Amino acid sequence: MLEIKNLHVSVGDREILKGLTLTVNDGEVAAIMGPNGTGKSTLSYVIAGREGYEVTQGEVLLDGEDILELEPHERAAKGIFLAFQYPVEIPGVATMTFLKAAMNAQRRSRGEDELQTPDFMKRVKEAAAKLGISQEMLRRPLNSGFSGGEKKRMDILQMALLQPKFGILDETDSGLDIDALRVVSEGVNALRSPERAFLVITHYQRLLDYIKPDSVHVMAQGVIQRSGGPELALELEERGYQEYLGEEAA
Amino acid sequence: MIKLATETDAVWSSFFEEMKGKGASGLRQAAWEAFNTKGLPNRRVEAWHYTDLKAALAKPAPIAAVSSAAPELPRAHDSLRLVTLDGVFRPDISDLSALPEGVKVQSLRDALAQGAPGVMALIASADVQTNDAIVSLNAALMQDGVVLRIAGGLTLDRPIELATFVSSDEAQSSFTRSLVILGKDARATIIETAGALAAAPAQDNQALVVRLASGASLDLVTHASGQGEGLVRVMTLLAHLDEGASFNSHALIEGAGLLRRQIFARLDGERVKVSLNGATLARGRQHVDTTLVVDHALPDGESRERFRNILDEQGTGVFQGKIVVRPHAQKTDGVMQSKAVLLSDHATMNNKPELEIFADDVQCGHGATCGRLDKDQLFYLMARGLPRPEAESLLIEGFANEAFEGLENEALRGFLVSRISQWLAARS
Numbered sequence: 261m262l263e264i265k266n267l268h269v270s271v272g273d274r275e276i277l278k279g280l281t282l283t284v285n286d287g288e289v290a291a292i293m294g295p296n297g298t299g300k301s302t303l304s305y306v307i308a309g310r311e312g313y314e315v316t317q318g319e320v321l322l323d324g325e326d327i328l329e330l331e332p333h334e335r336a337a338k339g340i341f342l343a344f345q346y347p348v349e350i351p352g353v354a355t356m357t358f359l360k361a362a363m364n365a366q367r368r369s370r371g372e373d374e375l376q377t378p379d380f381m382k383r384v385k386e387a388a389a390k391l392g393i394s395q396e397m398l399r400r401p402l403n404s405g406f407s408g409g410e411k412k413r414m415d416i417l418q419m420a421l422l423q424p425k426f427g428i429l430d431e432t433d434s435g436l437d438i439d440a441l442r443v444v445s446e447g448v449n450a451l452r453s454p455e456r457a458f459l460v461i462t463h464y465q466r467l468l469d470y471i472k473p474d475s476v477h478v479m480a481q482g483v484i485q486r487s488g489g490p491e492l493a494l495e496l497e498e499r500g501y502q503e504y505l506g507e508e509a510a
Numbered sequence: 511m512i513k514l515a516t517e518t519d520a521v522w523s524s525f526f527e528e529m530k531g532k533g534a535s536g537l538r539q540a541a542w543e544a545f546n547t548k549g550l551p552n553r554r555v556e557a558w559h560y561t562d563l564k565a566a567l568a569k570p571a572p573i574a575a576v577s578s579a580a581p582e583l584p585r586a587h588d589s590l591r592l593v594t595l596d597g598v599f600r601p602d603i604s605d606l607s608a609l610p611e612g613v614k615v616q617s618l619r620d621a622l623a624q625g626a627p628g629v630m631a632l633i634a635s636a637d638v639q640t641n642d643a644i645v646s647l648n649a650a651l652m653q654d655g656v657v658l659r660i661a662g663g664l665t666l667d668r669p670i671e672l673a674t675f676v677s678s679d680e681a682q683s684s685f686t687r688s689l690v691i692l693g694k695d696a697r698a699t700i701i702e703t704a705g706a707l708a709a710a711p712a713q714d715n716q717a718l719v720v721r722l723a724s725g726a727s728l729d730l731v732t733h734a735s736g737q738g739e740g741l742v743r744v745m746t747l748l749a750h751l752d753e754g755a756s757f758n759s760h761a762l763i764e765g766a767g768l769l770r771r772q773i774f775a776r777l778d779g780e781r782v783k784v785s786l787n788g789a790t791l792a793r794g795r796q797h798v799d800t801t802l803v804v805d806h807a808l809p810d811g812e813s814r815e816r817f818r819n820i821l822d823e824q825g826t827g828v829f830q831g832k833i834v835v836r837p838h839a840q841k842t843d844g845v846m847q848s849k850a851v852l853l854s855d856h857a858t859m860n861n862k863p864e865l866e867i868f869a870d871d872v873q874c875g876h877g878a879t880c881g882r883l884d885k886d887q888l889f890y891l892m893a894r895g896l897p898r899p900e901a902e903s904l905l906i907e908g909f910a911n912e913a914f915e916g917l918e919n920e921a922l923r924g925f926l927v928s929r930i931s932q933w934l935a936a937r938s
Contacts, residue, residue: 308889308893309892309893310889310893311885311889331892331897331898332889332892332893333892333893333894333895333896333897333898333901335893336892336893336894336895337895341893342893344890347890348884348886348887348890350887350890350891350905350908351908351912352907352908352909352910352911352912353904353905353907353908357904358891358894358904361896361900361904362891362894362895362896363895365894365895365896365897365900366894366895369895369897401908418894422894422895
């Protein structure tokens, strides 16, 4: 599904990713864990195509195709979805207008017909109900005045509607209470399928109690330091990241 | 100091000679003297610092000739329309016969000829209170306009549109003045349309006087658009608001040449509510100026001002807003906000909010921002699949639409929003 090969990324003069290599297979949920400031969010932004990150070396392949030259919307149309650590508020843009524009933009770039309003409404209602998103929330401007948990649920709603191939969850657990964490995790779990893969980025083991990963990767100092199964997350929870920090910690 | 008469002064004098016999000679004479004392505003006049009208009107165009042509006028609303064309009210192309009972319409010319004291006082009121040279010029040279009276207690179920068009292919000046008078507890929606049918460098000076009796409620929806780089248009709105009145104004100003909209709102009674909102769009070398003064004269007033400026290419925007709270106006609650988004490196915004507070128990605030489209918002939308132009348009629309959130008439809000979409679709 997704192959990252020897990825080097700089912001300004500073190299953040220093030769990161990672493969996520079809149907796999891969967790990336690591200390703060180690480049986890950078990785998610580079995959999604945000401006301001310079890829100096390496490749990111989605189903064998290098996506690094593509614009963010083109990557989205190919099935990349980033659930943001901090979903932005967009006052003045109605949530429903945005949802419809996003769904139809992706359909257009894939050469599919646009959704008709009744079909669109039905899909939104069903998906929103599962995530406990009220009609009132849908009537507000996008994420405006939403709590942290509401914003995360809105992001998962978008993921459910857009049905991506590859979902990246960037610290989705941050700022969530236990109830919201459960709702959001159930939303993600419902989307797990053999044709879809996820990259779950988190600092804590807690999220992985709800979204059970197939593989766990420790990221520090801009590279994957170690890979293993779900048991690795528990070990990290117990022993911390100290041993992966090398000279930076000294 | 001796004031040297210039060629331009001579042209204005000839205009005054042409108009001074056409009713209200005392008012015209006083206004003419006031105008002559001040002269056309240039950048040294503080209220006109960002808009050099003296330069823009260096060559005054002749006053529009009275014409009986009846061109096809674009109709954008389900409204009862009263048309002023090239400075003259045109009953023949207006919807007079459909006006409901309790609504009276008279041409300004007839009102001036009759000289009824109450109406004359209102016609003159703009000049007494604003001390603005361009309003004085308007009074000295006013050709025509509409005097619209809505009886007390009446609720209009269909908007009335005051549509002012300039149509000539030649450079012409027009000076119009209209009045909207709502009786006690009357409720109405008025659409103010300012358009241009040709791209000639018209010089258009409009004044609209609004008078709300106690408890009256008016929604004013203004839409200005035009053609051609040479258009110079000043639209002055003067609102007198009595006790318990409610005045909501929403304006979409599409740039064309140079446009200044100035609002002088005076809260003459207690518990008045005023909400002034607008979005302006400017591109090319267009210049759009919104200048307003909200004058809280009596207690318990509430005013809200919300303006959005969208500037592309070499467009220039100006927002000057002043909230005055006089000593008696305790418990005044005022919030003024102006935001601008610059879509190009060459666009300019001048933001100048001011508070003048002479009472001690008030809540007033203002905020002004100016910036680019938010990169985080843009990336968020693009990451969801929207191509950049579409993502930008959605953000700009959202930004502009905030100015119209308080407009209850859905058809009119939809119209304003659709105009913004059309403007965006034409972005190069």
